[in-house]
Amino acid sequence: MIYEGDLKGAQQRLRELLDGSARAVAFTGAGISTECGIPDFRSPGGLWTQNKPIPFDVFVAHKAARNEAWRRKFAMEEAFAGAQPGRGHRALARLLGHGRLAGVITQNIDGLHQASGVPDDALVELHGNGTYATCLDCGARYELAWVKERFDAAGGIAPDCPACDGPVKTATISFGQAMPEREMARADALTKVSDLFIVIGSSLVVFPAAGFPLKARQKGARLIILNREPTEFDEVADLVVRAEIGDVLAPFAGDG
Ligand code: NAD
Numbered sequence: 594m595i596y597e598g599d600l601k602g603a604q605q606r607l608r609e610l611l612d613g614s615a616r617a618v619a620f621t622g623a624g625i626s627t628e629c630g631i632p633d634f635r636s637p638g639g640l641w642t643q644n645k646p647i648p649f650d651v652f653v654a655h656k657a658a659r660n661e662a663w664r665r666k667f668a669m670e671e672a673f674a675g676a677q678p679g680r681g682h683r684a685l686a687r688l689l690g691h692g693r694l695a696g697v698i699t700q701n702i703d704g705l706h707q708a709s710g711v712p713d714d715a716l717v718e719l720h721g722n723g724t725y726a727t728c729l730d731c732g733a734r735y736e737l738a739w740v741k742e743r744f745d746a747a748g749g750i751a752p753d754c755p756a757c758d759g760p761v762k763t764a765t766i767s768f769g770q771a772m773p774e775r776e777m778a779r780a781d782a783l784t785k786v787s788d789l790f791i792v793i794g795s796s797l798v799v800f801p802a803a804g805f806p807l808k809a810r811q812k813g814a815r816l817i818i819l820n821r822e823p824t825e826f827d828e829v830a831d832l833v834v835r836a837e838i839g840d841v842l843a844p845f846a847g848d849g
């Protein structure tokens with residue numbers, strides 16, 4: 594079933610599916626954060642279309658790549674640091690608070706699910722978190738302000754770890770970087786128990802993350818896809834809603 598334009602009908606069907614579910618799981622992508630002013634990956638004009646991502650091996654091998662990665666990061670920080678959770682984030686936090694969701698699996702690195710009140714034990718961040726940094730060798734944590742102070746003082750040179758000289762990187766998973774084992778296992782466990790899997794704002798082209806909706810479907814969960822554009826998985830979904838995420842989820846956020 595595809596809803597396009599019939600907002601009330603889509604919300605009604607979504608509510609019915611949620612009411613009939615005991616263990617619903619939300620799976621979010623960059624689309625849930627665009628109304629908060631953070632561009633997604635693949636929509637036209639996005640920040641990411643201007644800068645080719647720096648692959649993990651290049652980041653590790655070249656100091657110049659690390660300098661460039663941090664330069665971009667701080668440029669983005671200025672634009673997005675003040676971003677607040679949107680209607681989608683708030684709807685999921687509310688559903689979770691009411692025991693209507695078993696958990697949230699996100700590909701996002703913006704920290705907006707936490708900011709909306711989703712507790713860490715109900716949230717799986719598959720691609721890490723961009724609101725702090727870690728040393729790739731010893732795992733020590735560094736705050737962005739710590740990195741920025743040294744980066745600026747050195748005239749745009751990225752600092753290495755004072756403890757072990759290792760490269761310091763935002764705590765995100767780059768292209769070519771191994772997926773975090775613990776988070777993959779947690780996402781797997783949530784997917785296996787889920788009876789309703791709700792994809793929100795993901796183009797579903799980044800793997801292995803995009804494998805979770807398929808796995809849920811294969812395990813017998815119902816699949817909902819909420820995205821303004823078609824995705825590859827629309828034909829196996831039980832419900833497809835092509836609309837603005839915030840508009841669809843506003844009533845679930847308590848916004849009427
Ligand atoms: P994507 O950019 O590939 O897909 C986002 C999808 O959301 C698109 O299909 C787009 O049509 C849809 N969309 C955007 N705004 C929408 C809205 N308001 N309402 C309805 N649909 C909307 O994103 P992805 O699938 O998450 O993959 C991108 C990768 O880049 C992820 O791995 C993620 O970690 C990373 N990323 C994260 C952020 C963030 O943390 N906010 C932002 C950009 C990229």
Ligand code: ZN
Pocket residue numbers: 728729730731732733754755756757758759
């Ligand atoms: Zn270190």
